[in-house]
Amino acid sequence: MDARLLLWRAGVPFELREQICRIIAVHQVPFFALQGDRSGRSPEFLLHKLSWELPLWMLCAVAEADMQGRNYAGKADVLDAIELWRELAQEEGCLHGPRAFADDYTRIQYLRGARVHPDYPLHAPQGSxxxxxxxxxxxxxxxxxxxxxxxxxxxxxxxxxxxxxxxxxxxxxxxxxxxxxxxxxxxxxxxxxxxxxxxxxxxxxxxxxxxxxxxxxxxxxxxxxxxxxxxxxxxxxxxxxxxxxxxxxxxxxxxxxxxxxxxxxxxxxxxx
CATH class of the missing domain: 3.40.50.300 (P-loop containing nucleotide triphosphate hydrolases)
Structure with a gap:
């Protein structure tokens, strides 16, 4: 049964429940995030997006604990990759909070794939x-x-x-x-x-x-x-x-x- 459903029925507070569910959904991303993903999105993009969804320091800690418990020949390399991704998050200013954007419109355009820099605002069109x-x-x-x-x-x-x-x-x-x-x-x-x-x-x-x-x-x-x-x-x-x-x-x-x-x-x- 879905973790969200179990936690909801158990009365777990909303914010804690969703933090748990979001980490479960992406807990292995730090294993290979330095290579980007299958959609061609960069390691930086993955950091920027995930930093708005969950605490990256916590995600890295869970990924590290997961890998430490595995009997895997490439364990040391993956642990190094997790640490490098953690350091990249620190450099990007989003290890302990969301990555800053020029404004909300620029953020949404960036996250939806527009080729824009997070620090430079786009002109927002007039709309509903x-x-x-x-x-x-x-x-x-x-x-x-x-x-x-x-x-x-x-x-x-x-x-x-x-x-x-x-x-x-x-x-x-x-x-x-x-x-x-x-x-x-x-x-x-x-x-x-x-x-x-x-x-x-x-x-x-x-x-x-x-x-x-x-x-x-x-x-x-x-x-x-x-x-x-x-x-x-x-x-x-x-x-x-x-x-x-x-x-x-x-x-x-x-x-x-x-x-x-x-x-x-x-x-x-x-x-x-």
């Missing part, structure tokens, strides 16, 4: 300001939107299903097309709006983010989380065709947004 919600069903996204941005237009797959007379899981393609067309119309006019959807996996979020960044939008991801029992109780009380078993299946696609995904990422998590 978008709050992109993320979180399991019944985690409070509708309530948050009504309380904090009642004045803004909302793009929502649930609203699209309702407009088209569809149940959850029925003709998802038509609902997605309807919602995306509404988002494009707002983006073309540079209007601010809220995109209210689960955006549960990185793949799901990337599809939305590619669209938003393609129109020059400034994006804030707001991630909402509640304990499992509360989510199931809330869902049973809602007027929805989504069953609790459907939510349980969704848990295995669950990936919390990373700080590197948007200009600003905010976490509002309640631990059970």
């Amino acid at each position: 300001s978008v709050v992109m919600l993320s979180g399991l069903p019944a985690s409070g996204k509708d309530t948050w939107t009504a309380q904090h941005h009642p004045e803004l237009p909302v793009v929502s797959f649930d609203d699209a299903r309702q407009a088209l007379g569809l149940r959850h899981g029925q003709n998802e393609g038509a609902a997605a097309h309807y919602a995306i067309d509404r988002a494009k119309a707002l983006l073309r006019e540079h209007k601010p709006f809220v995109w209210n959807s689960t955006h549960l996996s990185a793949q799901m979020r990337n599809r939305t983010l590619d669209l938003l960044y393609g129109y020059g939008a400034q994006v804030e991801i707001l991630y909402l989380e509640r304990p499992e029992g509360e989510i199931m109780r809330r869902n049973q009380q809602r007027d929805t065709s989504l069953r609790n078993d459907d939510i349980r299946r969704m848990l295995f696609k669950w990936e919390v947004p990373l700080p590197t995904e948007a200009h600003r990422v905010v976490y509002q998590a309640v631990t059970g």
